Amino acid sequence: MTAGVETPRQGSTDRLWTARIAQHVRKNGLQYGIIGVLFGLWLLFIAGAPNTFLKPDIYRALMTSVPYWGVIALPLTMVIIAGDIDLSFISIMAVGMVAFWQVYEWTGSLGVAFVGCLTVGFLVGLLNGIIIVRLGIPALIATIGTQFFWRGVVEVIRGGQGESLVLTKGTILRDSLVGKINGYFPAQVIWMVLIGIAVWMLLNRHKFGAHVYLIGDNENSARLMGVNVERTRMLLFALVGLAAAFGGIIQSVDVWYFWPNLGEGYLMNTLAAVFLGGTSVFGGTGTILGTFVGCFIIGAIQPGIIAIGLTGYWTKLIYGLIITVSVAMHTILRKRIS
Amino acid sequence: MGNILEMRGVCKSFGEVQSLSDIDFRVCENEIVGLLGDNGAGKSTLIKIITGYHRPDRGEIHFHGRKVENLTVPKARALGVETVYQERALADLQTLWRNIFLGRELCNRAGFLDVSKMKRETHRLMVEAMEYTSSAVNPDAVIKTFSGGEKQGVAITRALYFHAELVILDEPTMGLSLQETRKLIDFVRGIKSAGKSAIFIDHNVFHVYSVADRVVVLDRGRVAGEFLTRDITLDDLMEKMYRVAQTGSLD
Numbered sequence: 001m002t003a004g005v006e007t008p009r010q011g012s013t014d015r016l017w018t019a020r021i022a023q024h025v026r027k028n029g030l031q032y033g034i035i036g037v038l039f040g041l042w043l044l045f046i047a048g049a050p051n052t053f054l055k056p057d058i059y060r061a062l063m064t065s066v067p068y069w070g071v072i073a074l075p076l077t078m079v080i081i082a083g084d085i086d087l088s089f090i091s092i093m094a095v096g097m098v099a100f101w102q103v104y105e106w107t108g109s110l111g112v113a114f115v116g117c118l119t120v121g122f123l124v125g126l127l128n129g130i131i132i133v134r135l136g137i138p139a140l141i142a143t144i145g146t147q148f149f150w151r152g153v154v155e156v157i158r159g160g161q162g163e164s165l166v167l168t169k170g171t172i173l174r175d176s177l178v179g180k181i182n183g184y185f186p187a188q189v190i191w192m193v194l195i196g197i198a199v200w201m202l203l204n205r206h207k208f209g210a211h212v213y214l215i216g217d218n219e220n221s222a223r224l225m226g227v228n229v230e231r232t233r234m235l236l237f238a239l240v241g242l243a244a245a246f247g248g249i250i251q252s253v254d255v256w257y258f259w260p261n262l263g264e265g266y267l268m269n270t271l272a273a274v275f276l277g278g279t280s281v282f283g284g285t286g287t288i289l290g291t292f293v294g295c296f297i298i299g300a301i302q303p304g305i306i307a308i309g310l311t312g313y314w315t316k317l318i319y320g321l322i323i324t325v326s327v328a329m330h331t332i333l334r335k336r337i338s
Numbered sequence: 339m340g341n342i343l344e345m346r347g348v349c350k351s352f353g354e355v356q357s358l359s360d361i362d363f364r365v366c367e368n369e370i371v372g373l374l375g376d377n378g379a380g381k382s383t384l385i386k387i388i389t390g391y392h393r394p395d396r397g398e399i400h401f402h403g404r405k406v407e408n409l410t411v412p413k414a415r416a417l418g419v420e421t422v423y424q425e426r427a428l429a430d431l432q433t434l435w436r437n438i439f440l441g442r443e444l445c446n447r448a449g450f451l452d453v454s455k456m457k458r459e460t461h462r463l464m465v466e467a468m469e470y471t472s473s474a475v476n477p478d479a480v481i482k483t484f485s486g487g488e489k490q491g492v493a494i495t496r497a498l499y500f501h502a503e504l505v506i507l508d509e510p511t512m513g514l515s516l517q518e519t520r521k522l523i524d525f526v527r528g529i530k531s532a533g534k535s536a537i538f539i540d541h542n543v544f545h546v547y548s549v550a551d552r553v554v555v556l557d558r559g560r561v562a563g564e565f566l567t568r569d570i571t572l573d574d575l576m577e578k579m580y581r582v583a584q585t586g587s588l589d
Binding site for chain 2: 016020201205206207208210211213214217218220221222223224225226227284285
């Protein structure tokens, strides 16, 4: 028996190094691939619309709007790595804001309302997890159900009414969530980076993340080795719920208004960013860096197309093309790697 | 010698199927017990009860003379039970070091992993326990690229690392080459000489006979009989196995 991969003989340190480099590329190839796509697209946009893409405004716009749903794509990556899916987070965004407003009316404190918003998001996500794990309903179906259900709850409670958030003007809450650092950097992009780092740590340097990969890779092995599969899966859905509530409040506070249809239109973007980032729909593999970059690629496509001078009608076609080609590329790369 | 493990009156059914009925089973200290039986005899169910994967419907489980309630996989591993499963229980897309420490990651109190220590230990284990040449071991290699024998080596190394008192080997020779099989048999003998115990399950009566101190024959969820290998010849054992399979009785 030899321990796989390379069988070096004496005096073959060069070959060993080649093997190590080859392995590094194999291991990180998907991440290099997605970064390559990002730069390729960027250069294309610069060439096509230099007036837009050589000026800072477009980047500020991206850093403003991508985090609304990008902060959800990060923990959603872990759910997909574990072999599950969540389609209900777009409704949880709005549920969190309903909770925010209710708590604010009761307490008059924005801080307490913020905590209430996040708590409700976490609990609604956890409920998803309980339904999926305890009842054994496939996540795809269960979260279609809860997506409708929670949107319905929002509509019933609010009677279709929104709420102005102008009262958050000048508050610590608003400044720390969406304030402009140096008059330029939107704070939400810093939050997205921080959440990205936190999720990366959780996934790659914590026991929890080790179990996430394991569950998505081989759930039976995970059980045989004593991993608490149920608890891990439930917690993953709760984290997506938490992030959805956070994304919802960022967007609402940033646009000064809570719309009851908050979140609608983000479902496909968010999922596309995760898959574009190289996370396998079959579970077991995926990276946070990939998703992070994927979010900005998805976010840049629409303004890029319009800046180049194509009509908005082209947006979906090019979305579809980039997503399909990227996922095909990932699949082919993965096959070649093995 | 005391018993490491003793099971009394253990029953287990899955829906309508009575997989185990009224099983008494024990493993003594420093004893290799061979578990024989045809497909569906209940071997896998029995060991999955010992490892805490399945809960018995009735019956008692004792470790070192002490009754254990609600045995779970982590509890069984804490009691010194390590298993090399038939299906190997590896995660194909993950690296070697992650597989060695599956479900038992080295981490601090907050749950953060000590990645460099796990990689170091993986390297040491593969070299010391499995006798790989140092430069050929790469803790970052993905398991999918390993051969069947190498995968089995990983599963065994993992069982070794955690200082098992009782190693359970479920069909470990399946898919192995002749040379790998011989190495495995040596490994089981090594368990004996290290003063540990093992349960060895295999279709191949010859393999079981050559390493086991005692052989337990299961048939249709019951213990059909047991023999000390020093009291019975291989031919007699084979003869009895055929008879059990045909008639359900040893004699």
